[in-house]
Amino acid sequence: MEERQKIKVGVSIGDLNGIGCEVVLKTFEDNRMLDFCTPVIFASNKTISFQKSELNLEINYHGVQEASKALAGKINVVNVWREIPNIKFGEATKEAGDFAIQSLKAAVKALKDGDIDVLVTAPINKSNIQADDFNFPGHTDFLAQELEGESLMFMITDGLKVGLLTDHIAVKDVAAAITPELIKSKVATIENSLKVDFGISKPKIAVLGINPHSGDNGIIGKEDDDTLKPTIKELSEEGHLVFGPYAADSFFGSDGYKNFDAILAAYHDQGLIPFKTLSFGNGVNYTAGLNKVRTSPDHGTAYEIAGKGKADHSSFKEAVFQAIEIFRKRAEYSELTANPLKKSRLKREFR
Incomplete structure (x- = not known):
């Protein structure tokens, strides 16, 4: 793999009434992030447009119908739904939970299909995501079912x-x-x-x-x-x-x-x-422990500050960098272990 190959970073948008969308957009508002990866956000153009306007963020994005069509050098938004969500910042609504799961399921499918390289998940609310077809305490348990390992x-x-x-x-x-x-x-x-x-x-x-x-x-x-x-x-x-x-x-x-x-x-x-x-x-x-890389920030939905533009995106940004680094480390390890002669040569060179 080329050293500077752009990793496709899939992003599930999380609870739309929390700070998830804010930390995602703030992270990629910095155009320098596009030097490291190709972001693929699973939501909808209208959803991102609403959040961008409400949070007064300067960010351009490119709408696509599927992750395989994502363009390098662009912030790609996969249109997972056509409806316009009724966003109520700071409230734990069933509707927000339903959209969070739609985003997650679409992102995980893309991850399994190889249309994205890694997955970074924005925070969800463990209560409002429960449904007949989704009965998991959180991301980890769902991913354990969907992925290998x-x-x-x-x-x-x-x-x-x-x-x-x-x-x-x-x-x-x-x-x-x-x-x-x-x-x-x-x-x-x-x-x-x-x-x-x-x-x-x-x-x-x-x-x-x-x-x-x-x-x-x-x-x-x-x-x-x-x-x-x-x-x-x-x-x-x-x-x-x-x-x-x-x-x-x-x-x-x-x-x-x-x-x-x-x-x-x-x-x-x-x-x-x-x-x-x-x-x-x-x-x-x-x-x-899974066959695919998934990271997330170390915080939750933070309803108390949602929609106010106060969310700190540091942890989400770090989650993106860690996902990229782990993906590269895995590729490096796979290459070295598949070629023991090269591995032996590298050991001698770094002694």
């Missing part, structure tokens, strides 16, 4: 990467859901992602405890002693650089995370609260 919610920045053993399940169900098989599967997914997507040859992974103080030797729950510790020991004996379990309350505050390439948290908030505290605005939600 074992999905993992992986929150990433250059200096911090946090994966989750369990993601969108109730806290009361976490301990029972964590099994040796799940731990091994998630560790394998993180290891492979760090190697293939980020070029880390021997990744070191820290695992956080399930209970406070990792159970305090069984005083505050036995799951860490009965499940986590023996599984981590087994993985270590097999040659994996996996360590823990570490008490979650002090792990991030003491900068312990800086000694590892990734952290595997037991449940959603245990991993995402410290991640967003340390990285908010620069973090990216990456769905690792």
Whole structure:
């Protein structure tokens, strides 16, 4: 693949009543973004025109009927629907949820068909997207069904990467859901992602405890002693650089995370609260483990500021750059592993 080949970045528009469209348009309002990629937004010309006018943004776009017709050097908008949505900024309406899903389904189909190279998803509302033909807690679960591989919610920045053993399940169900098989599967997914997507040859992974103080030797729950510790020991004996379990309350505050390439948290908030505290605005939600690349910003619909022009697009812009970089890393890894002689030569050259 040529070094400067333009990656086709597909964008699902998210909840039209939230800040999704705003952060998308603000990102591509900067024409320099077209030097890095060809944006393909799944919505409609009229929808984008309305948002552009309401938000007072200066942006030109090119309407197409399908993603395969997207033009390089243009901001392409695929006309997914003909209706004119009734946009009510700041409100969680069923109509907005329906359009968000139409956009997502069209974008995922284009991704599977090879009409776009990567997918960046704008935020959705997990409540108003539910329907008879869409019953998923969020993007990750839907993509896990539609694409190949074992999905993992992986929150990433250059200096911090946090994966989750369990993601969108109730806290009361976490301990029972964590099994040796799940731990091994998630560790394998993180290891492979760090190697293939980020070029880390021997990744070191820290695992956080399930209970406070990792159970305090069984005083505050036995799951860490009965499940986590023996599984981590087994993985270590097999040659994996996996360590823990570490008490979650002090792990991030003491900068312990800086000694590892990734952290595997037991449940959603245990991993995402410290991640967003340390990285908010620069973090990216990456769905690792699948055969296609999907990223998203680290924030939600932010109804409270929707339509006011106040949304910060930094995280969405970073999600675009991360998707492009991961796509290139995967292509590079595929090329090197397919040609072991070239790989050996490169190793000698960089010693």
